[in-house]
Amino acid sequence: MARTRREETGELPEAEAIRLAQQGDPGAFERIYQLHSRRIYSLCLRMVSNTAEAEDLTQEAFLQLFRKIATFRGESAFSTWLHRLAVNVVLMRLRKKKVPESSLEEVTEPDEESGGPRRDFGGPDLRLSGSIDRVNLQRAIEELPPGYKQVFVLHDMQGYEHNEIADIMDCSIGNSKSQLHKARMRLRELLHETQRDRARTARQAAAGETSGEE
Amino acid sequence: MATIGCNQFMELAAPWLEGEHLPEAAAHLRGCPRCRSVVTDLEAIRAAAVHLAAEEVEPPARVWLNLRDRLESEGLIRQPGWAERLSAMFLTVPRPAIAGAFLGLFLVAGLLLGYQSDRTANQAAWLARTQTSASSLGSQLDAAEKGAVSSIRERNPLVTASLNQNLAIVDNMIAMCEKSVREAPQDELTRDFLYQAYQQKANLLATMTERGVNAQ
Numbered sequence: 001m002a003r004t005r006r007e008e009t010g011e012l013p014e015a016e017a018i019r020l021a022q023q024g025d026p027g028a029f030e031r032i033y034q035l036h037s038r039r040i041y042s043l044c045l046r047m048v049s050n051t052a053e054a055e056d057l058t059q060e061a062f063l064q065l066f067r068k069i070a071t072f073r074g075e076s077a078f079s080t081w082l083h084r085l086a087v088n089v090v091l092m093r094l095r096k097k098k099v100p101e102s103s104l105e106e107v108t109e110p111d112e113e114s115g116g117p118r119r120d121f122g123g124p125d126l127r128l129s130g131s132i133d134r135v136n137l138q139r140a141i142e143e144l145p146p147g148y149k150q151v152f153v154l155h156d157m158q159g160y161e162h163n164e165i166a167d168i169m170d171c172s173i174g175n176s177k178s179q180l181h182k183a184r185m186r187l188r189e190l191l192h193e194t195q196r197d198r199a200r201t202a203r204q205a206a207a208g209e210t211s212g213e214e
Numbered sequence: 215m216a217t218i219g220c221n222q223f224m225e226l227a228a229p230w231l232e233g234e235h236l237p238e239a240a241a242h243l244r245g246c247p248r249c250r251s252v253v254t255d256l257e258a259i260r261a262a263a264v265h266l267a268a269e270e271v272e273p274p275a276r277v278w279l280n281l282r283d284r285l286e287s288e289g290l291i292r293q294p295g296w297a298e299r300l301s302a303m304f305l306t307v308p309r310p311a312i313a314g315a316f317l318g319l320f321l322v323a324g325l326l327l328g329y330q331s332d333r334t335a336n337q338a339a340w341l342a343r344t345q346t347s348a349s350s351l352g353s354q355l356d357a358a359e360k361g362a363v364s365s366i367r368e369r370n371p372l373v374t375a376s377l378n379q380n381l382a383i384v385d386n387m388i389a390m391c392e393k394s395v396r397e398a399p400q401d402e403l404t405r406d407f408l409y410q411a412y413q414q415k416a417n418l419l420a421t422m423t424e425r426g427v428n429a430q
Contacts, residue, residue, distance in 0.1 A: 024290065024291065025291075026282075026285075026291035029282075029285060029290070029291055030278070030282075033278055033281065037272075037273050037277070037278070038270040038271065038272055038273070039270055041270075041271055041272070041273035041277070042267075042269075042270045042271045045271055046267075054273075055273060055274065055276070055277050058273055058277050059277055059280055059281045059284070062281055063281060063284055063285070063288075066285060066290050067288075067290065132258055132259065132262040134262075134265070134266055134269070137259070137262050137263065137266055138266060141263075141266075152263070156259075156260050156263040156264070156267075157263050157264070157266065157267035158267065159267075177228055178228075180228065181227065181228035184231075184256050184259055184260070185256075187259050188252070188255050188256065188259060191255075191259070
């Protein structure tokens with residue numbers, strides 16, 4: 001009997017799992033977790049760049065979900081509801097930590113000649129196209145200042161619109177757009193640095209081989 | 215049309231990426247390889263980010279275990295019953311031989327579950343039947359163990375010797391727990407101890423079977 005019950009619960013469609021979870025069925029809670037935990041954990045991980053914290057936030061998001069699941073009436077998609085809830089949990093945590101707001105001035109040095117924003121956009125000889133691998137991009141995102149990272153993850157990775165981000169993050173739409181552009185430009189710088197480091201290492205290795213042959 | 219410089223174009227780069235292609239920005243871009251490079255890079259970053267977002271990471275198992283503990287502590291879900299946990303143990307046993315050996319246990323667990331459901335209706339009868347069931351559970355396990363051990367003995371004597379030694383320890387614990395259950399069948403904690411002892415025996419038999427098979 002117990003086995004049959006477990007097997008049925010493991011294969012439950014989402015709508016049925018939600019209905020059963022609203023009645024307190026433990027198997028249904030687990031089923032909902034199985035269905036959505038990867039997406040929520042990935043979201044948390046990208047927003048905080050720390051596995052322990054991402055685990056804690058994932059747990060917190062699902063805990064809040066299960067506390068509130070009885071109030072879910074199906075007006076919106078369940079996954080959207082959960083996703084929004086998880087984003088709020090992450091942002092609440094970041095606000096509690098009082099992360100300072102990021103500005104472009106924090107991460108870009110002024111141009112020595114003009115005193116304005118640096119115009120070294122990487123140069124026509126260095127292009128990222130075709131050379132952005134997953135690991136380098138992930139590492140660069142992790143290095144972004146928190147404010148940039150949140151907007152970049154929400155917009156470019158999670159598909160939120162600027163008006164939604166403004167609503168979630170309690171800022172203006174213009175601010176969201178500005179932070180996103182700065183985030184992308186900072187990512188470009190970081191990726192160029194990686195590219196330059198790699199080229200330098202390759203040159204040194206080649207020079208070492210040449211001198212060894214002589 | 216007024217021409218714009220690189221700094222002015224950079225202010226229009228974000229809308230450009232969103233598809234807002236103003237004529238002055240387009241004109242600048244045509245004549246400026248640097249800004250073209252920036253736009254190309256930013257488009258590549260955005261595309262790579264979309265691909266990265268599609269890759270999802272599995273959270274460690276401890277996240278669910280911790281979450282379940284908190285859900286239980288808050289009363290949002292209840293702890294599975296004694297018989298349910300016993301049946302879960304049966305379902306996770308890896309080898310068919312051991313699984314067969316514990317079939318008897320599973321059936322008795324089902325009986326116990328039935329007894330628990332009408333416990334409140336007839337407390338005295340429930341206690342009597344629980345005592346009988348505990349005894350039956352032990353004898354079922356003994357019979358199952360004989361079958362499992364004999365199948366291993368034929369294959370690997372070293373494994374059999376180690377198995378007998380460890381089984382003696384676990385059996386001793388089971389005997390003590392069974393005695394306690396007979397004396398206090400209404401005590402949930404006592405039954406939990408007996409369950410733990412059976413679980414240890416199940417794990418031991420499963421492990422020894424694995425090693426016996428692998429050692430051949």
